[in-house]
Amino acid sequence: MIQDEIIAQADRYLMRTYGRFPLALVRGEGAYVWDAAGNRYLDFVSGLAVNALGHCHPRVVEAVHAQAGQLIHCSNLYHIEPQVRLARLLVENSVLDRVFFCNSGAEAVEAAIKLARKWAKKRYGPERYQIITALQSFHGRTLAAITATGQPKYQRGFEPLPPGFRYVPFNDLEALRDAVGESTCAVMLEPVQGEGGVNVADSDYLRGVRVLCDERGLLLILDEVQTGLGRTGRFFAHEHYGIEPDIMALAKALGGGFPIGAVLAREEVAGAFTPGDHASTFGGNPLACAAALAAVQTILADGFLEQVHRVAGHFRSRLAELQDRFPVIREVRGLGLLVGAELDAPVGKAVLERCRERGLLINCIGDSILRFIPPLIVTETEVDAAVNILAAALAAESEGKS
Ligand SMILES: *Cc1c(COP(=O)(O)O)cnc(C)c1O
Numbered sequence: 001m002i003q004d005e006i007i008a009q010a011d012r013y014l015m016r017t018y019g020r021f022p023l024a025l026v027r028g029e030g031a032y033v034w035d036a037a038g039n040r041y042l043d044f045v046s047g048l049a050v051n052a053l054g055h056c057h058p059r060v061v062e063a064v065h066a067q068a069g070q071l072i073h074c075s076n077l078y079h080i081e082p083q084v085r086l087a088r089l090l091v092e093n094s095v096l097d098r099v100f101f102c103n104s105g106a107e108a109v110e111a112a113i114k115l116a117r118k119w120a121k122k123r124y125g126p127e128r129y130q131i132i133t134a135l136q137s138f139h140g141r142t143l144a145a146i147t148a149t150g151q152p153k154y155q156r157g158f159e160p161l162p163p164g165f166r167y168v169p170f171n172d173l174e175a176l177r178d179a180v181g182e183s184t185c186a187v188m189l190e191p192v193q194g195e196g197g198v199n200v201a202d203s204d205y206l207r208g209v210r211v212l213c214d215e216r217g218l219l220l221i222l223d224e225v226q227t228g229l230g231r232t233g234r235f236f237a238h239e240h241y242g243i244e245p246d247i248m249a250l251a252k253a254l255g256g257g258f259p260i261g262a263v264l265a266r267e268e269v270a271g272a273f274t275p276g277d278h279a280s281t282f283g284g285n286p287l288a289c290a291a292a293l294a295a296v297q298t299i300l301a302d303g304f305l306e307q308v309h310r311v312a313g314h315f316r317s318r319l320a321e322l323q324d325r326f327p328v329i330r331e332v333r334g335l336g337l338l339v340g341a342e343l344d345a346p347v348g349k350a351v352l353e354r355c356r357e358r359g360l361l362i363n364c365i366g367d368s369i370l371r372f373i374p375p376l377i378v379t380e381t382e383v384d385a386a387v388n389i390l391a392a393a394l395a396a397e398s399e400g401k402s
Pocket of ligand 1: 103140141195225227
């Protein structure tokens with residue numbers, strides 16, 4: 001199909017849940033994607049942090065190919081070797097002890113919520129169920145996950161929402177301390193709020209939250225769906241802070257592009273789930289786990305995270321140069337290759353459009369925050385190319401021409 005036909009049929013047959021750009025992407029390789037009209041783009045969106053290894057990474061392609069010819073699905077009524085191997089790899093490279101596999105970030109969050117409630121009821125009784133989350137957070141789109149999400153725009157129209165959630169301003173330890181009550185069982189946070197505007201947790205804050213949770217007997221759930229698996233230059237973002245979660249949600253980058261999510265927990269917490277408590281038909285199926293095993297092994301290979309850290313440093317210094325040239329850039333922030341640039345004017349979408357015309361895909365949060373989520377395999381040369389396009393887009397925007 002030609003691009004216009006794909007777009008027309010999307011409009012005819014799909015539910016209108018997405019505001020899509022007028023592009024149909026048909027092929028990807030490394031940090032580049034091609035649309036159906038044959039145009040090439042440098043991809044600084046990476047399928048929203050999913051394509052951490054770029055597009056069609058050879059190790060992931062080979063693993064999917066091999067597993068697809070052997071066993072695609074069999075259900076969790078049986079033992080699954082790739083699932084066991086993936087669980088072991090995650091446990092051996094984290095501070096947590098057991099894994100439950102699902103298919104998305106929202107499902108991982110949902111499992112984390114259920115596990116925290118189950119644990120708290122067993123330990124403290126039926127009145128302990130409340131989970132405190134942050135304003136501007138994002139935890140996914142199921143009913144429980146939008147309720148956990150501290151942004152009314154995701155909740156409006158879907159009431160009644162499940163009870164048992166409370167919100168506090170991010171990076172405000174005193175507000176959290178004041179919010180903890182009789183019914184609180186857990187605190188759930190993102191180390192960097194991705195969808196909420198690339199807001200990085202202060203180091204004192206996350207450490208303080210850990211101490212507070214210990215003092216009050218609360219679980220600390222970290223939603224590392226976006227920040228986990230190398231995105232910030234460490235395997236998990238919480239490693240930057242020197243703290244350990246009790247429960248952690250993962251998804252996005254886990255499968256190298258293939259849908260898979262996971263929730264991990266400490267032994268004692270994981271023990272709250274007993275057979276029959278939670279399940280997923282597709283969760284941890286052989287094909288998803290084979291893809292994820294290849295992806296995680298690649299991220300954990302020698303030198304990979306050092307390279308992410310180095311390229312991230314280069315990207316930040318190039319953006320700092322742009323900030324000197326273009327006063328419209330108010331602030332550049334982020335951790336590793338999860339980077340935001342807040343603009344002084346609501347021109348984010350216009351700048352994004354100008355980048356796209358010049359062959360660079362970026363993301364925009366609201367009207368004024370540009371978000372850059374390049375694949376972790378991006379090179380300094382590709383970063384330079386992206387920054388040059390961004391500079392041209394900003395120059396054109398400030399001159400008001402295309
Ligand atoms: C994307 C995201 C989710 C939801 O993931 P889905 O796979 O879309 O359900 C949850 N939490 C965070 C922090 C995310 O970035």
